[in-house]
């Protein structure tokens with residue numbers, strides 16, 4: 001059941017995103033606190049556990065989720081193309097949301113964004129300050145550049161739309177929706193995605209407007 | 214009498230009489246050749262005609278000219294058999310949420326141009342022009358859309374009580390006429406709404422219980438085998454469905470499917 005794989009891997013990534021968004025807000029507690037938070041992630045469970053244990057587990061789970069999700073997406077995409085090799089001359093969309101229409105290309109852009117994001121802020125290889133700078137300084141350096149910020153903003157808006165449709169779709173895929181719940185599920189999807197994305201976006205904007213430096 | 218003469222009489226009801234329309238229709242001789250859109254004109258079409266009657270007028274015209282009439286499917290012409298089905302201006306069954314046979318020409322204006330295409334999905338190959346082969350749906354039904362009961366006299370109706378809410382939901386799902394508009398409208402060409410309607414209809418009733426798990430896994434396996442696309446819950450199907458089958462049926466199918474797989478049900482190969 002590739003749709004179930006897609007829904008479960010999507011939900012795993014969403015759970016991570018919630019934690020990630022909240023963690024990001026630590027920039028407002030200052031440079032030292034933020035750098036310390038970054039340090040803490042790497043040393044959870046120390047000294048009982050070796051360094052990076054928790055982080056490695058999270059990375060492995062997320063990587064598996066991304067691979068599974070991407071595999072399911074590509075396979076659905078191909079299945080749909082095979083199912084309609086001859087396109088309509090005229091086709092009108094009646095019900096579909098912009099979010100549902102951008103799942104595939106939007107998803108691909110989000111994937112490219114994730115790769116860039118890791119190279120930028122995790123590994124620092126494409127970061128303006130380089131990988132020797134502290135996490136906090138790397139973050140400020142990236143978001144001081146309007147082009148990088150713009151790329152982040154666009155990707156995050158796409159991710160927000162992806163989740164708006166994804167949450168609804170996953171509820172259907174997992175058989176948890178019904179006529180009574182339909183409106184609630186959709187309202188939740190919109191409110192949740194908006195809050196999550198706003199929580200992410202506030203950080204680059206704060207840097208861009210000099211509230212964090 | 215021409216339309217202008219009638220309207221000069223001043224009867225407002227006649228004002229729409231005599232619509233002149235441009236039709237662009239998909240013509241395809243047989244499955245092996247490529248089709249194309251061909252333009253036709255029809256004149257003096259009454260707003261009270263059904264869409265199929267308008268096509269009948271065109272076909273009479275074509276036959277008089279010695280041309281090949283346009284092939285299209287229909288049977289009851291009263292919205293219950295599910296045989297008719299055309300993509301009209303990019304919408305399955307046209308601008309109203311009804312069957313093509315129940316769509317009336319009053320939904321169009323004089324001078325309109327109307328694009329008419331067949332359902333497009335590889336499991337629904339074009340037989341000729343606008344007629345497609347929908348036997349893939351029959352095979353999905355054969356895979357599990359039935360109940361096995363001994364025949365004989367009808368059982369006493371009160372012997373098997375059904376909660377009102379379940380009966381209503383099962384009836385709503387049972388109104389599916391298998392026209393294929395869901396597949397036609399779906400950007401993925403998925404047959405999920407059709408299969409979900411059938412699974413929901415039987416799965417909600419006591420008579421459907423013995424085969425419930427096998428039904429859902431086999432019907433889903435068959436729709437994949439037929440080459441339909443996968444459902445991504447976009448909702449075009451339900452919006453195009455002449456019977457308004459809801460997205461809820463899809464959630465119910467998924468619920469039954471995951472439950473059946475967990476209980477060990479596997480599709481017959």
Ligand code: HEM
Nearest residue numbers: 006007010011013014073103107108111166169170173445
């Ligand atoms: C790697 C790049 C990604 C691609 C190519 C991608 C693509 C897709 C596609 C094609 C769908 C199915 C469309 C549908 O059901 O309407 C989907 C569903 C979904 N996506 Fe993604 N996505 C990506 C990343 C993400 C991320 C980062 C998240 C969450 C943080 C996510 C969460 C979801 C959820 C929850 C669903 C709903 C699952 C379901 O339909 O049952 N996706 N994605």
Ligand code: FES
Nearest residue numbers: 288290295297314
């Ligand atoms: S011809 Fe029977 S439903 Fe239209």
